[in-house]
Amino acid sequence: MNRLNCFIILLAVSIWIIGGNGDATSDTEIIKKLLGKGYDWRVRPPGINLTIPGTHGAVIVTVNMLIRSISKIDDVNMEYSVQLTFREEWVDGRLAYGLPGDDTPDFLILTAGQKIWMPDSFFQNEKQAHKHDIDKPNVLIRIHRDGRILYSVRISMVLSCPMHLQYYPMDVQTCLIDLASYAYTESDIEYRWKKQEPVQLKKGLHSSLPSFQLNNVDTTLCTSKTNTGTYSCLRTILELRRQFSYYLLQLYIPSTMLVIVSWVSFWLDRGAVPARVTLGVTTLLTMTTQASGINAKLPPVSYTKAIDVWIGACLTFIFGALLEFAWVTYISSRRKKICSSRNSLLAETRQALIIPNTVVAQFPAEEGAETTETRVDMSITESPDVWIRRHGNGKIVTEVNGHLGNKNDESAELIIIDSKHKNRRYIWWTNFKNLRLIRWVRRRLDVEDNAKRADLISSEFLN
CATH class of the missing domain: 1.20.58.390 (Neurotransmitter-gated ion-channel transmembrane domain)
Structure with a gap:
């Protein structure tokens, strides 16, 4: 730093002597001398590294910013709006105007129309941007006596923010603000973050977003290499968590x-x-x-x-x-x-089979039964019913499960139920019904109507 200060002081004294008006102490006179004959705002100032001959290396640009607001986080277009105060600081020895201890002002403020060299900074992921001009242009250019220049501007931007929505609406998005030089490579301009508070946040910004919460803000470097060269780049990382409420x-x-x-x-x-x-x-x-x-x-x-x-x-x-x-x-x-249906078979447990134009075999009630009514044993639950019509002694008789009917009718229909098929099916069905879990479910769902049973099963499942 001693060599740097000596270089700046010598350069300032040289410029002051060349100017020929050492008694000029007013701001207007100083600015007029600085920006007068011999200063070209289109030429990059020399660097401050005296060990590098020629231009003394790249111009060191120190950056910090104040984020004022973040709004309009658009998931469809994957973009967000941000308003910030952007500040850059660098040294231009050609604009040094004072010596330590003299009566010159500590700094000068330039107005609109007074041009000096400035870094050609741009935001790489910016879609739209504008400076604020109400009611005056919100721009500050401050020149210190040692040639240090502070540039501050308030801008609003719409920045691109690629989003990953796999966990939407419980997602966390990472949005960036990338700053780089457009024309000067890293051998001409080197960007650096300010050591203390490189990114400042307005009070209450963390919880002021409409649908997100700002969890963290971090800074890093993002040097980019293109076909035209390598460019110094600074990156601000904003971590946004979507509010689930x-x-x-x-x-x-x-x-x-x-x-x-x-x-x-x-x-x-x-x-x-x-x-x-x-x-x-x-x-x-x-x-x-x-x-x-x-x-x-x-x-x-x-x-x-x-x-x-x-x-x-x-x-x-x-x-x-x-x-x-x-x-x-x-x-x-x-x-x-x-x-x-007229010609359909109605089969229910312990109920008669109604078969039109068919002999219905009636059998006496079992011994010990309380009722004396005849029993029509036509169920197809456990034992199959096999009807066989045959001739005996010149008569046509009907046999049901080995029992002869009380009467016969030649016009009766012949119905034969495959006993083997029924036996296999009902043996499996009987074994399935005897399972403990199935018996418990049948007791809970003991409904004769199959349609109603479907509703009962659905409601029991919800309970």
Whole structure:
């Protein structure tokens, strides 16, 4: 630093002597002399590293910024808006004007139209930007007596922020602010962060975002290499966490309620077709509309998001409740069709087989039974019923399971039930029903109507 100070002082004295007006102490006179004859604002000032001959190395530009606000974080366009005060500081020995202890002012402020050399800084991920001009241009150019220059400007920008939405709406996004020189390579300009507080945040900025929370701000380097050279670059990393409370109230709780409402149809009678259809279709359409509203706020990405899994699960439950009602209606209508068909076989446990134009074998009641009525043993639950018509002594008789009927009819139909097939099926079915878990479930769901049993199973599953 001693060599640097000596260089700056010697350069300032030389310029002051060349100017010829050592008695000029007013700001106007000093600025006029500095920017007068001999100063070219288009030429880069020399560096401060005296060990490098010629231009003495690159100009060191120290950067810091104050982030005033972050708003309009757009998930569809993957961008966000930021307003900040951007500050740069460098040394231009050609603008040094004083010596330690003299009566010259500590610094001078340039006005609009007074040009000096400035770094050609630009933001690499910037889409739109503008400087603030109300009511005066919000620009500060301050020249210190040792040639140090401070440039401060207030700007608003729309910056690109590529987002990864796999965990939406429980995601954490990382947005960047990249600063680099557009024309000067790192051999001409070297950017450095200010050692103390390189990035300052306005008070309350962490919790002032509409749908995000600013978790952390970090700084790093991002030197970029292109076909035209290597350029010095500074990067600001903003870590934004999406606030989940909004989506909990606007999405998760309403969708959960829609699923629960769709399950109400399990407790409605299957005959209430308009009520159950309206309930199922309405909840399905409402959930579809809600899903469309959520997807409208997101870009059409190719991967699956966490919100897609949730919405898909809700739609599956609601659609399943609607399908359950369709199944109940089908079972009920099929049962009625079987009962109403003339040539169909109605088989129920301990009930008679009604077979038109067919001899119904009647058998006496079992010994010890309380009733004296004849028993019609036509069940097909455990023992198969085999009807065989044969001739005996010139008569046509009907045999049912080895028992001869009391009367016969030549016009009766011949029905033979495959005993082997029935035996295999009912042996398996009997073994299955004897399982302990199945017996417990049958006791809980002891309903004769199969259609009603489907509703009962669905409601028991929810309980």
